[in-house]
Amino acid sequence: MNESIYIYFHYRGVPALDRYEIKELVLFAALAGRVLLENGAETYRAESTVEHILRSRGVGNVQAFxxxxxxxxxxxxxxxxxxxxxxxxxxGIDLMRVTRVNDLSRDFSSGSMSVQEARLKLNDIKKSSQYSLLTQLLFAGVGGSFFTLMYNGGLLEFTGALIASAITAAVTEFLFAHDVSLFMRNVAGGLITAAASITFSVACTLLGLQVDMNIIIIGGIMTMVPGVAITNAVRDSISGDYVSGMSRTSEALVISVALVLGVGVTLNAARILLGGLMP
Known part of the structure; x- marks a missing residue:
């Protein structure tokens, strides 16, 4: 290795790296960026994290796109x-994982943590979940059900949306764990939301209770609306990352079309099969 480079790194307190070590460092930095993207982080955050990790070990010329x-x-x-x-x-969206990757990046950059140790911690972050599945389903249901109140829904609509949202969250989480495509995952989400809402509404109608099925569907589907994708699309476009901005916009459109398709197909099928029982 060039002696001046070694002296420069040694002066900064950063040991010079051999080819194997630099390869491991690159793989770790790229994996950290991917974990951020997988969990809903902005493009600029992934780029800055990758660059920060590499430059902390003396890599000067870093180009991350x-x-x-x-x-x-x-x-x-x-x-x-x-x-x-x-x-x-x-x-997907898991902002706690994004926060933990950011913390790991700072610890790695400021301390003496090895790349191997950092990769083990990053793998633990990938597999970790702050909340149990039951807790996630409960609050997915609560989050969806409160939207019914914005549309003047009552207790029945609130309850129906809670059930529909929780079931939809369980199904989409299962599909996500099995790497089902984004489009099919959201088609299934729209289908399950509509099916659960129709089933609840028909049951209420048979019991002589008045319920607004449309409000239940709206509440049930709101937890799947691509708000994070739209926000990141606007943020990326404003910051000049137009490719990422268009990609995020396309993602939001795909999710919206998939949800509409799933709900629409289910409603039409239910009208044909149930006829006059539809509320």
Whole structure:
């Protein structure tokens, strides 16, 4: 290794890296960026995290280009070029994981943590969940049901939306765990929401209770509306990341179309099968 480079890194307190170590560092930085993207982080956050991790170990020339589905990374170290592409096929939302990756990045950059130790912690973050599945389903149901109050829904609509939201969250979480595509996941979500809402509404009608099925469907589906994707699309576009902005916009459109398709197909099928029983 060039002696001046070694002296420079040694002066900064950063040991010089061999080719294997720099490769491991690149893989760790790219994986950290991918975990951020998988859990709903903004493009600029993933880019800055990747660059921060690499520069903390003395890598000066870092070029990171991030879009929601991939990370393109190129660095120059000791007169050699290294490049890496990290694909991302999972899109979800878990802001606690985003926070934990940010904390890990800061700890890695400011301390003496090894790359191997950092990767183990990152893998633990990928597998971790702050809340149990039961808690997630409960609050998914509560979150959806409170939207019924905005549309003048009553106790029955509130209860129906709570049940529909919780069931939909369980199904979509199962599909996400099995790497089902974003489009099909949201089609299934719209279908389950509509089916649960129709079943609850028909049961209430048979019992002689008046209920507004449309309000239940609206409440049940609100937890799947792509608010984070739309927000990130606007933020990326404003910051000049137009490719990411268009990608996020496309993601929001795909989710919206999938939800409408799932709900529409289910409503039409129910009208044909149930006829006059539809509320």
């Amino acid at each position: 991030v879009i929601p589905t991939a990370i393109f990374l190129s660095i120059e170290y000791n007169d050699e070029l290294y490049s890496h592409i990290e694909r991302n096929k999972r899109i």
